[in-house]
Each structure stands twice: as C-alpha cells, then as structure tokens.
Amino acid sequence: MCLAVAGELVSSNHHPDPLWRVGDVSFAGVLRQVSLACVPTAQIGDQLLVHVGVALKVMEPE
Amino acid sequence: MEVCGGQTHALLRHGLDRLLEDSIELIHGPGCPVCVTDSERIDQAIALVKKPEVTLCSYGDMLRVPGSDGSNLLGCRSEGADVRVIYSPLDVLEIARRERDRQVVFLAVGFETTAPATGLLVQQAHQQRLTNLRLLMAHVRVAPALDQLLGDPACTVQGLLAAGHVCAVMGEAEYVDLAAQHRRPIVMTGFSPEALLRGILCCIKQLEEGRHDLRNAYEAVVDQGGNRDARRLIETVFEPVDRVWRGLGVIGKGGYRLRDPYSALAVEPEELDGQPYGNGQCPSGQVLRGLMRPGDCPSFGDACTPAHPLGAPMVSSEGACAAYFRFHH
C-alpha cells in the first residue's frame, strides 16, 4: 500500500495547529496540496515523501 | 515473499522475477489492501452508494473489486451511482463541506501507510462537527496477518520483503518480533527495481548464512522508530480489531476501527462473520502461503480471470494470480 513519491515543498500555510497545516508539494512541476501534520520539522525546499496527500517523511538531501 | 502489492507491481513491470535465477522463487504476498478487502465490505459500499443521497468516495483501486455477487463500484457508477475517485482522504472533507446535502461515505482501506491520512480526515471531521460524513472502515494491519501466515506450519515462505512504506510509518519494532519469533529473515525493502534487488539480495545472504534478522534495505526512507507523529495519530484515532482478510480468514487484531470519541463517524459496527479462506471456489489461502501455484488452481484462466475474478489474488493486477495470468500463462 504504497505508492509514495518524493516532491519538493514549495509553500506552507504555516497553520499553528499541525492538523490543519498544509502546503503545496511540487512533483517535477505538478503541484498538489499535501498535509504536513506528520512532518512538523519540514521546511520549504525539503523533499517530502508523500502518500495519498500526506507527507510521511522528510528525505535527507542526497 | 514480497508483502506489498506495489512491490509486486514493480517486480513484474520491470521483469525482475524473470531476471532472477530459477532457484529464487518469489511468492506474491497478500500485500494489497485492495484485494484483501472482504467482499462483505464491498457489498456494504455498493448498498450504500445505491441510495440517491449517498456520495461514495474511494481510491481508484477499489472500483473493480468484486462483491459477493460479482458486481463492483465501477458498475454502480456506470448505472448512475455517485461514486467519486479521490487521491487523498483530505479531499473527502472538502467534498462533505461543499456538498452539505449529500451523505458522504469514505471507503477507508489501506495498510498502516494510509492510516495516518484516514486519521487526519477523522480528526478534522470530528473537530468541524460534520454531520454528513461517515467512514466505512476496512483498514488492515500487516504484522498480525504476517504472523498468522508465517505461523502456519505448511507455509513455505523462507524470507520476507517487508513493505518499505509501512515501515516508514511503523518503524522496526513489530518486524523485529516477527523475525525472531518465526526465525525468518525480514528485510524492509523499497519499490524501485534497484531497491527490490537490494532487498532480495539481503534476504538471500541471510538465508545462506543461516541468519534470521530484521534488516533495513530502504534506509533513505525507513528509520528505526518510524514516524512518531504518524504513529501517535494512529493510536489516538484507531484501535486494533479482528478483521477478515479476504483469502486468509479472520486475522486477530488484523484491522483498525475508530476508537472513541471518533467511533460515531464509522458507518457500521465492526462485527463481521469470519469466512475461512474466502469462498469455496478460491483457494487463495494456499496460494498466499506458497502451497499452490496460481496455474495449478482448477479455476485458473477458466472460471477465474482478471476480467471475472473469483477471489483475492486475481482481483487486482498485483495479486499473485492476476500477475501470473498476465506474464506466465
């Protein structure tokens, strides 16, 4: 269960409540709104692993 | 055995199973929450969406899964039912908010990878006190099913490729226990051809050295502790419950249900009659344990094909039988 793809966090609503914190992630130019609730340390520019619109991990830069 | 349907898909798409030596046999596991969703749940979903006021939101994967009479959600949609394919559970909240006159039902399936997303939807809906959103819960937990599979004395699986994205959420703990208890190597593995080969190699090495440890071959994604925020979310919203896995029967604590105060958002109580090994015609339990090859099943390719599947492993393109049908038949 498992389609998860990495993309770049390009914006955030910086909501104080993680439950409602979302941002746009760019997958090679294709944008999708993603929940940041499970990645509280995510910063703009980070690569996030995204599954069904929820970021599950901040990837280390390679 | 590779556990996850996404891994099966990648193996077949890139021809890895045919690239490997004959001495390495890959058994495609029950790793598709789609094809292990019990037919009774599909029947419930179909019954609900036939009501004119109901909007059923679902992942695309579920649309072709047959219910007990062979009908599916795709068929319902073509007959006019309001079935909507969504990418994220969070989109379901928007639909319910925008369309207050609709009764929105979300068919919540998935492994632990997907549970956090469902959990967020539940918390958001609860906080907003939405009255027109319900969840038809069909989430499953992988470790208990693997426990049962590996615990069957007839199971021929020697090593396991654990689903890397499940582990990204849950971490190592459950799998360390499984490896030790069942004395089989378990390797947390990714989804690209390279990642899969790395996982397989690690498994083979352990088998040759007589070891049975948990190893991480997907370090870029999996941390030992998993994602603590996601796990906390899961523990807050869900509690384990016995669940029927199509083809395997009842798996003790093999599913999730909503715990209080969220349980009011669930459509039905969680009780289901366990059906051992699916329906009588489909010996999927044996296929999933590696006891029977798909081609050996009497219905294979005849009464049972991807176009009209009798059981779990033929339902989705990642199921063991569907895969065998396409690439080896």
Place this chain on the structure above:
Amino acid sequence: MGHGGGGRLMRELITELVVPKLGHQKNVLHDAALLYTPGPQLAFSTDSYVVRPLFFPGGDIGRLAVYGSVNDLAMAGARPLALSLSLIIEEGLEVDCLARVIDSVGEACRGIGVEVITGDTKVVERGKGDGLFINSTAIGVVEHPLNISPSAIRPGDAVIVSGDLGRHGLAVLSARAELGLRSPIESDLACLLEPVMELLAAGVELHCLRDLTRGGLASASDEIARSGQCTLQLEQQRIPVHPSVNAACEVLGLDPIAMANEGRMLVICPAEQVGLALTVLRRYQPEAARVGKVGERWADGSSLDVRYPVSLISELGVNCPVVLAEGEQIPRIC
C-alpha cells in the same frame, strides 16, 4: 430546448451564431453540400468528441473536433477537402460557451485551410449530455501512391513517435480538479497534416501512421500489431515523456504509455529512413524519437505469444509484454 425544435430559434442559432463564424463557400443553406473532387482516391473519416471539460489547458472541444478528424485523414496521407460538423447540445449550455467553441472551430479550420461545409444541430434535455458533444466527418484526397496502413508494416521497420507522450492526458486530469493536481502542462493538441505532408514530400516510404489518442502508445501499437500481424518491440528508455507527465503518473499510479494524446502519431517506416523521418518530425516536436521496431510476422500455428503482440524492453533489459488496461486507467494508491 426551443433551439433544437426546428423552428425560428434553431434558424437563428444557425444563421446568427454558427454560420457567420464558420464562413460558407456559397452561403446557401441547403440539405447537402456539393464538392468537386480533384483525385481518384478519396479518404473519409468520422469521429465524435465527448471531452470533459469542454475547455482544457491547450485546447477545447472545437479545436479538437477539427484537428482530430483532419488527423485521421492525415494518417492515410490524405489532404482534407472539407469537414462536416454536428452538434448535440445539452439544454442549459450557455450560448456564450457555444460561441467560443464555434470560434475555435473556425480558427482551427482557417489555420489548416479547410472549411466546414455541412452540419447539424440538435438539443437534448438537461442531464442527457455532457454540455456538448460534437461529431465531425472529414473528406480528403489521397495524392500519393503509397498504401499507408498496418498491413504494410514489415519486420525490421522502425517505430517512431512524433513527440513526447501524455500531455493531453495530464492536461485533462488537471483541468478536472477532482484529483487536486495542478500542472502547467498543456494538451499536445495539434494538427498532424503538415508533418505528414512533409514526410511524403521528403520521400519517406511511410508504411503506417497512427495518431495516438485514448489509450496512448500502448493502445495504438497494440492495434497496429494485431492488424498488421506483426509483433512490435518498444524500448522504455527511448520513449519521450515530459518529467511533469512522468511525475503525475507516478503520483497517481498511471502508466505514461497509456495516457491520452491528441497531437502525436506513430510513424512506421523502413529502418534506413529513420534519420530522414526524424529530421522532418523534429522541426515540429524536438522530442520526436525512434522508440522501437517491428518484430516478427506471425503465421497461423506460430509459437509467438500473440496475446500480447507488443513488448516493452524495460530499463533493465527485460522484455515485458504490454498489457492494455481493462478500460480507462484509474488512479491507484497501491
């Protein structure tokens, strides 16, 4: 509804909206249009257009209706003489919307140098149509000696795509909004007439042409293989796909080679002429590329696995059969 009733309202719709936008050779509204044909062999094609939404990034149903039918003729190497246009309008469609579609039809026609010379208009009840359905039929003339069809393909022929794949599929997906993907990628909607005429003029011995539409490269190559009774071998690494299309497909679990296109074609020609063909095609789309070859011809009783006549050599060099989806590709999470 009144506009479809055949009375004054319909006459007004046609004379005041449709005709002025499309021009007319003789401005005589009669039941049949007359054509003078210059050549001995005519090409004839028809297609219906049901795209949703009606306006998508890079195009609309009007332009699609013109290019789609002209492209069908071009796949036989035919030059279009005239088009017909039939509209089935759902009650409630805004007149302004219809006007924009007809404007688009007119503009597309003028760009090609072809006219709509006959047509029809019907209105159906609200709920019985997706806003607007269009059927267009094209008549053209064949002015070359080649037999451009699947039956002409030969083992060893090169298989070429005229540009990168899947843009139309992505444009429509992102315009539909249900999946929440936002993409700057526009549809690849384009008229293929000029590149085909240029290929002919350059002396490329075209064996087969096929425009890629729904089902993408996967469907088109499967159809050609079956009609031409030859296997086709494609190479994954050579297939041009824009990174955004690839990314969207990864996110949704879709296959780029099964995504829809509306301005791309398969060109099958002798291997020796690949360079010449690509030189022509790359002036229109720089990503035109050779993606494979025609394999063996199968005969009755052959041992070839003709259930899947098209195979794809993966990045790892393994030959995998191309299996068409049951129906429309549906996003998946698993």
